[in-house]
């Protein structure tokens with residue numbers, strides 16, 4: 001019994017330097033569709049973010065909902081289609097995507113509010129946050145898929161200043177004020193860069209990055225930007241990991257200090273990464289700060 005109490009105290013003390021280090025620092029959490037299917041996991045993720053907020057961090061959630069959008073597109077009698085990891089978004093698909101993402105957004109707000117922290121759910125349309133232009137991928141027209149051209153973080157900074165937890169879904173306007181669907185990883189990176197986040201953490205459905213995918217022995221705990229660029233050039237990242245890594249590289253070049261790719265299926269992965277000496281997942285750092293795995 002006494003040992004158990006001591007162990008708990010040790011865990012709290014282990015967290016102290018990290019709480020000091022990240023006090024008032026911005027951390028962007030990209031919460032992806034693959035890791036938000038299970039209600040219990042969802043609750044654990046939200047509890048972690050709420051805890052980060054209550055101990056003095058300034059977390060921002062940027063979320064996806066790709067799996068949910070596909071489910072509703074199928075229910076509407078259409079077939080979900082992707083090119084290079086991006087959803088082909090015609091007008092009816094856009095309508096469904098916006099409905100689903102707004103619904104996911106408000107359900108996350110509700111969960112945070114229930115835990116006693118005030119959250120505000122917005123999309124890239126609010127406060128002129130995300131401006132886009134139509135995205136063409138490999139010469140293919142993807143419909144209403146947006147490529148971010150401008151980020152105006154004022155609305156987020158104002159919310160943080162007033163102590164709200166911003167929760168953002170990836171939809172934006174083009175110059176004609178038409179709505180566009182944005183890949184949530186792109187939105188998280190662009191936002192993390194614009195607000196000069198200390199950390200950007202991707203919660204996804206794999207342990208992190210593998211040199212050879214599905215070969216558990218080839219797990220990569222740390223990479224520098226240069227190593228990540230070499231890895232991408234080698235062709236070892238495929239599927240959703242390719243745009244994710246490309247985005248990570250960009251965010252680090254734009255000044256984000258550390259990017260983490262974490263397994264959102266592990267309960268409390270965010271707390272384990274941030275508050276313990278072990279660190280989990282893959283950490284990608286700028287070349288000049290390539291120290292130990294966890295900081």
Ligand SMILES: Nc1ncnc2c1ncn2[C@@H]1O[C@H](COP(=O)(O)OP(=O)(O)O)[C@@H](O)[C@H]1O
Pocket residue numbers: 032033034035066185203204205206208209210211212213236237238239240241242244
């Ligand atoms: N080298 C690799 N290491 C890890 N995952 C990889 C690798 N290459 C491809 N992947 C794939 O990338 C996926 C994660 O990206 P994605 O499906 O877009 O996640 P999310 O929906 O959370 O944004 C993994 O589930 C895995 O199938």
Ligand SMILES: CC(=O)N[C@@H](CCC(=O)OP(=O)(O)O)C(=O)O
Pocket residue numbers: 031032033034063064065066067069085086087097145146170181182183184185
């Ligand atoms: C253009 C594009 O592909 N948009 C994504 C937006 C949601 C998303 O990215 O969700 P995850 O992070 O859960 O994958 C989509 O429609 O699926």
